[in-house]
């Protein structure tokens with residue numbers, strides 16, 4: 001029966017990893033997949049995670065099942081981190097959080113849940129959005145629609161067009177928003193934009209769905225959570241898919257969560273039960289190890305402080321690189337063409353190159369980035385920055 005299946009091209013993002021690993025050029029640079037890298041180009045295990053691992057191994061007494069909602073400490077810790085421990089939605093018992101296998105797992109459980117609630121519901125995604133949003137949400141049966149977001153000419157938010165589009169979205173549709181560190185463009189909503197989105201969502205009756213994969217890597221933990229907290233205090237229903245891959249550096253352990261805000265506590269119980277039932281039908285229950293470590297860090301104030309410091313180091317490095325990169329481009333080109341880079345947040349920015357220019361960077365310089373010219377800023381270092389800037393200027 002498998003003869004009916006056709007060979008696929010490599011994944012547009014993950015495929016870059018394999019191509020980069022095979023490249024034998026000593027000067028190769030990986031600006032592709034969104035993983036944090038230190039100055040040496042290494043993706044380190046955070047010290048706080050190593051400590052949590054030691055304690056976990058010493059204290060873990062059983063490997064029995066945990067259940068579809070995952071690790072209860074993790075669920076409580078991540079919910080308090082995202083929304084703030086004292087958020088009214090928590091006090092009102094309208095919020096439930098379920099551990100999921102990574103942010104992708106959370107997105108897919110949400111999509112299946114939404115499709116149960118309203119088969120074929122429309123979900124509006126930003127133009128552009130993370131490539132994997134489309135299969136994660138669409139393959140579950142949701143109808144993907146697109147709202148304007150990024151203006152390539154000004155490298156900033158297409159605010160007027162976006163708000164005009166949101167004003168047309170009917171009640172019962174969903175709107176996917178990037179909580180912070182927009183993937184792929186790095187352009188985030190300002191607090192006033194979030195306030196306006198919340199106001200329109202209430203008035204129009206659409207349901208916001210926030211993808212929060214980079215919490216703490218933009219401006220700071222509280223600043224990056226502004227939008228999600230604002231929505232949670234304004235709208236009756238909200239979904240939040242979060243990931244610990246980047247901010248805890250536990251990528252391969254697949255640690256994420258789905259938080260569900262409902263109109264009433266009893267509704268929240270029903271929806272939470274449905275979400276667990278969806279999980280049961282897909283993978284039964286999430287892997288425990290990574291979430292156990294994150295849960296352990298979040299329930300210990302000393303460990304949490306240590307994590308926040310390490311997170312701050314990652315964030316500062318990325319933001320510092322943004323400034324240095326744009327300075328270097330300005331010097332080389334004697335133009336302000338790349339001045340937008342420091343104004344953007346998180347790992348990603350578009351360089352604004354054509355697909356052909358991106359291919360040349362790969363073929364002639366072994367510099368890897370997504371075809372859209374999305375770069376992972378964290379892949380730049382003091383040792384490769386001149387090489388990257390020179391190569392980009394050469395293909396311009």
Ligand code: LMR
Pocket residue numbers: 013014032033034035130132183
């Ligand atoms: C990315 O966008 O590079 C990351 O989120 C990794 C992935 O799974 O695509």
